[in-house]
Amino acid sequence: MQINPLPRQRRKEARPAEIIEAALLLFHQKGYSATKLDDIAHFAGVTKGTVYLYFSSKEALFKAAILETIQPNLDRIEETAMNSQASATQRLKTAMSSWASSMNECKGSITKLMIAEAGNFPELSDFYIETVVKRSRQLLIHLIQAGIDSGEFRPIDAHMLAITLFSPILLTSIWRHTYANLDPITYDLNQLSDFHLDIVFNGIALSKQS
Amino acid sequence: MQINPLPRQRRKEARPAEIIEAALLLFHQKGYSATKLDDIAHFAGVTKGTVYLYFSSKEALFKAAILETIQPNLDRIEETAMNSQASATQRLKTAMSSWASSMNECKGSITKLMIAEAGNFPELSDFYIETVVKRSRQLLIHLIQAGIDSGEFRPIDAHMLAITLFSPILLTSIWRHTYANLDPITYDLNQLSDFHLDIVFNGIALSKQS
Amino acid sequence: MQINPLPRQRRKEARPAEIIEAALLLFHQKGYSATKLDDIAHFAGVTKGTVYLYFSSKEALFKAAILETIQPNLDRIEETAMNSQASATQRLKTAMSSWASSMNECKGSITKLMIAEAGNFPELSDFYIETVVKRSRQLLIHLIQAGIDSGEFRPIDAHMLAITLFSPILLTSIWRHTYANLDPITYDLNQLSDFHLDIVFNGIALSKQS
């Protein structure tokens, strides 16, 4: 059941990225503590010593792996839906859809790792919460509030709704990364998101109230 | 400078429970691997050797802790809403509410532990998925289908709806056990559940369609 | 493959002897270090605490077991053949036979234990060597010398002959206690002793030389 590490062409520039990729995969599968540097190195096609050429410690590698994965997503998040002239409903749909898509990617579920290791990496958790979680949530809240203000939605607790909106996608993403074989969830995250949004939009539409 | 050894207390009956409690707390905070048996023992007020009187290994302790926590909830789950004459809507509300309450308890979030360690305890994960997760989900699906059959809900994918229904509660429970201090979520799980159910029921009511 | 300890009638006086018996058996089978006090206690039908009522430590138990077994044999050894009017040949035969018989008994092979643990119990070894080994050998040497002096045997190295005389019995006894199942030796020790003595007597008889 050992996945064969790909024979890698020796491109020196790619090394750190390859190591991070291997690390993420294994941290995901077994958790931080249970993952051995030996395994990471072997999976990345290098030796343990090489890992230390690029990362000063296992902890540093973990942090780098998390940050490296988060970083590119950070900026993209807000642009997506912030500056648009469409209706709040439409912009929410777009935002959720784009986010669900990014969750579908292999690297989507840093969430699981952060949940598992939060207690052991408080500063990293803090950074993650502030820069990823709260920002993302704030975006949702903003869009929901816009919908309320525009009369598209009836007045509801935007924060609470934000939570209910991203929960199915986030939890399913975690689930899929955790119990892929034991409890496979066949739904696509986009499909799930659309399904939920439909119901919720229907449930909070102002017009329905009359 | 000889520290006096503590007077030995003999409380055979209480020991295992105390040790499990300590273990759960620490496994939760730090993960399985990062938790030292010394810490568990110290936290439980005994010494390492005593832990081994009751649990044959760290792994056995982990499994016992999980099972011990799951067990009492297992049977209660279905009774709750299965045998009732109320409407599907009402029974669904009751079920979600009872479940959200159980999640509020300290032991509610075995989920987090299982997610973090699933890769390292496959058989335990299998047991958990089969006896807890699938059973709970099946109950929801059953109630939703009943609502569809009775004309209370419009025909929708019951499985998908089940996922969207428990996701906010489950994820928030995990969140609270993970980022209690960094990202405190003030909502009560029951409150969140009611909020979500209201919207969803409104969104899937058959009468609204006309 | 666990031999059932006999259910013992609780005769308090017999306890130490029962414990020693159990200890000897297990020390024999597994060696001193590998034998757990728990096992000894269980085999003797008591609890660990009880062992400490009679023996102050595992080491003390080991020594007591060895000495207890050696003691009764000590005095008997010399009487056997010392004061006799028979020929040296006859007295040697009697001595060897009596000694082979004692080796046949269950407790015969303290030798094996002493060999295995000599490095860890130097004083005990010293005692054993001085009181058992050297005394026994001296007896043999004495009888051989008597035979030489009386003209029964041709003049040979009595010490060396003593070694060759007891070696087969001693080694076979050890062997039997060690490889009973893997390499069963069917010969009776007395039979073996007689066989060897016959050849040796024939080989060293003075008359044969002529």
Next chain:
Amino acid sequence: MQINPLPRQRRKEARPAEIIEAALLLFHQKGYSATKLDDIAHFAGVTKGTVYLYFSSKEALFKAAILETIQPNLDRIEETAMNSQASATQRLKTAMSSWASSMNECKGSITKLMIAEAGNFPELSDFYIETVVKRSRQLLIHLIQAGIDSGEFRPIDAHMLAITLFSPILLTSIWRHTYANLDPITYDLNQLSDFHLDIVFNGIALSKQS
């Protein structure tokens, strides 16, 4: 007060042999259980971790040490006397002499180790008995039988004689490795073997019978 760590030496090829040598010595002196891996490592001039680079466990090290020592002797045993045109008497002398010589070497007394630990390493014991003990004994029996067939020896139990022949050498070898200081045996094993053979040959010669 910081002790300077020793400069690391890299001698991959020599390591296993050095470790085995150290292990054999200590297992011999103290027995398997009583020997600490730390001691073995220290004695071999490495640290504990290094031992585990070459041997997966203490048990594996023990087995490797035994086998490594036995192996080279295995084949040599039979060649020695099997294919020779000399008289059985002569070939027996040669075989015993060659075997006594090998027993004189430091590694000669695996016997003692095997005796002490037979109970704890049944498979290893089995291998030892089958490949070393029985083969060696069979050789002796074969040569004795040849002597009987050729009329050199009177008809006797070859198996029993084999036992009496190797016992003095084997037991003395064990003795020397065990009680070197308490009961030094000054005889050379070859000397002892020759002495014994002389007597026995004299005792079993056919001509003597007449």
Next chain:
DNA sequence: TATGAATGAGTCTTCATTCAT
């Protein structure tokens, strides 16, 4: 750069020993 042999602090686990009952 890259290697991988070597290290040693850290953990799990065992078990002789103690002691309250």
Next chain:
DNA sequence: CATGAATGAAGACTCATTCAT
């Protein structure tokens, strides 16, 4: 006397980290 729960020192084994090559 006898028990057996509790102890804690000791030992096997792991693995992040270092460093000579």
